[in-house]
Amino acid sequence: MPKSEQGAVRRALSRFALPAAALAVAALLVTFPIWSTPWESSRYATGILRDMLILAILALSLDLLVGSAGMPSLGHAAYFGAGAYAAAIAGQRLGNDDLLLGLGAAILVSALLALVIGTVAVRAAGIFFLMLTLAFAQMVFAIAFQAADITGGSNGLVVFLLVLLLAWRLRSSAYGRALVGLRENERRMRALGYDTTRLKLSAFVVAGAIAGVGGALQAYSIRFVSPNDVGVARSVEAFVSVLIGGVSTLLGPVVGAVVVLFIERVMPSYIAFSETVLGLVFIVFVLAARRGIVGLVRESYARVRA
Amino acid sequence: MIETRELRREFGGIKALAGVTLKVAEGERRAIIGPNGAGKTTLFNVLTGELEPTAGEVRLAGEDVTGRRPHELARRGVARMYQRNELFDPLPARDNVAIGVAAAAGPYRPFRAPPASELLAAEELLERVGLAGRGSVPARALSHGERRQLELAVALARRPRVLLLDEPTAGMSPAETNRITDLIASLDRSLTLVVVEHDMDVVFRLAERISVLHEGRVIAEGTPAEVRGDTLVNEVYLGKVVA
Numbered sequence: 001m002p003k004s005e006q007g008a009v010r011r012a013l014s015r016f017a018l019p020a021a022a023l024a025v026a027a028l029l030v031t032f033p034i035w036s037t038p039w040e041s042s043r044y045a046t047g048i049l050r051d052m053l054i055l056a057i058l059a060l061s062l063d064l065l066v067g068s069a070g071m072p073s074l075g076h077a078a079y080f081g082a083g084a085y086a087a088a089i090a091g092q093r094l095g096n097d098d099l100l101l102g103l104g105a106a107i108l109v110s111a112l113l114a115l116v117i118g119t120v121a122v123r124a125a126g127i128f129f130l131m132l133t134l135a136f137a138q139m140v141f142a143i144a145f146q147a148a149d150i151t152g153g154s155n156g157l158v159v160f161l162l163v164l165l166l167a168w169r170l171r172s173s174a175y176g177r178a179l180v181g182l183r184e185n186e187r188r189m190r191a192l193g194y195d196t197t198r199l200k201l202s203a204f205v206v207a208g209a210i211a212g213v214g215g216a217l218q219a220y221s222i223r224f225v226s227p228n229d230v231g232v233a234r235s236v237e238a239f240v241s242v243l244i245g246g247v248s249t250l251l252g253p254v255v256g257a258v259v260v261l262f263i264e265r266v267m268p269s270y271i272a273f274s275e276t277v278l279g280l281v282f283i284v285f286v287l288a289a290r291r292g293i294v295g296l297v298r299e300s301y302a303r304v305r306a
Numbered sequence: 307m308i309e310t311r312e313l314r315r316e317f318g319g320i321k322a323l324a325g326v327t328l329k330v331a332e333g334e335r336r337a338i339i340g341p342n343g344a345g346k347t348t349l350f351n352v353l354t355g356e357l358e359p360t361a362g363e364v365r366l367a368g369e370d371v372t373g374r375r376p377h378e379l380a381r382r383g384v385a386r387m388y389q390r391n392e393l394f395d396p397l398p399a400r401d402n403v404a405i406g407v408a409a410a411a412g413p414y415r416p417f418r419a420p421p422a423s424e425l426l427a428a429e430e431l432l433e434r435v436g437l438a439g440r441g442s443v444p445a446r447a448l449s450h451g452e453r454r455q456l457e458l459a460v461a462l463a464r465r466p467r468v469l470l471l472d473e474p475t476a477g478m479s480p481a482e483t484n485r486i487t488d489l490i491a492s493l494d495r496s497l498t499l500v501v502v503e504h505d506m507d508v509v510f511r512l513a514e515r516i517s518v519l520h521e522g523r524v525i526a527e528g529t530p531a532e533v534r535g536d537t538l539v540n541e542v543y544l545g546k547v548v549a
Binding site for chain 1: 316354356375376379380381385386388392393394395396397401404405407408409410411413414416417418419420424460463464
């Protein structure tokens with residue numbers, strides 16, 4: 001094949017590879033009820049898939065902070081939990097279990113909470129930012145209370161795909177590029193006239209609002225909200241998802257969420273010590289594969305092409 | 307264009323700036339020279355808003371901008387080429403400049419891809435600083451000389467009115483030094499330049515006026531010829547370099 005033609009094929013491949021992969025995953029998810037019939041009996045599998053989508057949304061929103069903007073938040077479950085409570089309480093008080101109403105309430109409350117906490121937190125950097133976000137999340141956890149049975153159905157997949165689309169648009173926009181600039185060199189960003197404090201706060205609020213969407217879905221599909229949805233374990237789960245899947249790789253947080261919940265929820269039926277497995281996987285990725293699963297796949301793909 | 311009045315800055319008990327008064331006219335090309343520790347970098351940090359002065363005043367085009375934050379000064383037209391490049395290392399050279407070009411329109415455009423005009427303007431700037439065809443190379447993969455050229459392009463990206471150049475030729479080979487000096491000399495005459503530089507050949511090529519900073523004070527100021535003839539300057543600084 002002539003060189004120019006090869007180049008064209010490569011360009012076409014790299015141009016369509018990502019949308020094609022996304023389509024394939026979406027198709028797999030949509031047809032889930034069909035190919036999952038072998039284990040459908042207990043509806044356990046459906047529950048796991050739903051939880052994967054919810055964790056994926058939380059991880060996607062966290063990656064906007066950790067990956068794009070370089071702000072490692074360890075309290076991201078606070079906004080998830082706030083969204084869950086907001087959706088639940090709004091549904092209960094208004095006697096209306098419309099998903100859109102719940103999502104609206106969740107986005108509003110989570111964004112507001114992120115605005116309040118972010119105003120303080122974004123003034124710190126690095127490890128101090130991490131500790132501050134953790135401390136605030138613990139405060140939210142402490143005031144969280146049990147909200148009993150909430151009714152409602154959901155269409156989590158549609159919401160998940162919308163969040164994925166939003167994350168993809170954000171990444172390729174001028175806004176996403178500015179966040180990367182923030183991560184790579186804050187001093188230069190300031191010297192170019194970017195108000196970096198405000199930019200960070202905006203990312204914090206957007207990520208909080210999207211986490212709230214995940215929380216609303218949780219409230220609707222599980223019909224139960226507990227303080228654990230706000231707790232540090234949830235924050236860590238999201239963080240580990242982002243790291244294992246691949247920081248700043250768009251699909252990484254989704255892949256990570258699937259892997260984490262697979263290890264946490266599916267593997268225990270087959271082997272003992274699955275918690276240890278998660279820890280080991282995490283350590284391996286932190287030490288050996290900083291770009292996570294998606295990063296590894298992309299690197300080997302690039303090597304094959306070269 | 308940019309001036310300071312009795313500018314002071316102390317760190318603990320040390321007076322980095324002990325009352326600096328400077329007045330650089332619009333379109334002027336001013337060099338600031340002085341031995342290490344004279345306060346040159348502290349002065350730049352105050353002029354860009356990265357440090358607040360302990361006392362004194364900074365004025366930009368007549369407006370008192372003392373204590374303004376860096377992004378506010380950048381928006382008013384102050385840009386800086388840092389001594390140690392401040393680049394977005396993993397990003398292609400083109401994007402490094404494009405982020406600067408896009409700064410004027412602001413970052414809050416979350417849904418659409420950056421307009422092609424921004425990338426075009428970035429490519430033009432790259433060409434302007436001699437980096438044509440290098441746009442897709444990550445900043446970290448460029449040579450030291452090229453990184454300095456890119457740093458200059460990024461500093462110019464927002465179309466500043468005042469450009470502060472902090473040792474533009476630091477660490478460069480003689481050939482690279484020549485190239486960047488030519489480049490700076492060829493910049494638009496309406497741009498006000500303030501350059502801190504140790505290489506006296508570069509200083510004499512670029513500057514219309516020179517201010518000599520010593521122990522946080524301006525001890526002499528004048529045309530290159532006047533400064534060359536100043537005995538005090540020769541004692542504290544030039545004596546060691548030119549001899």
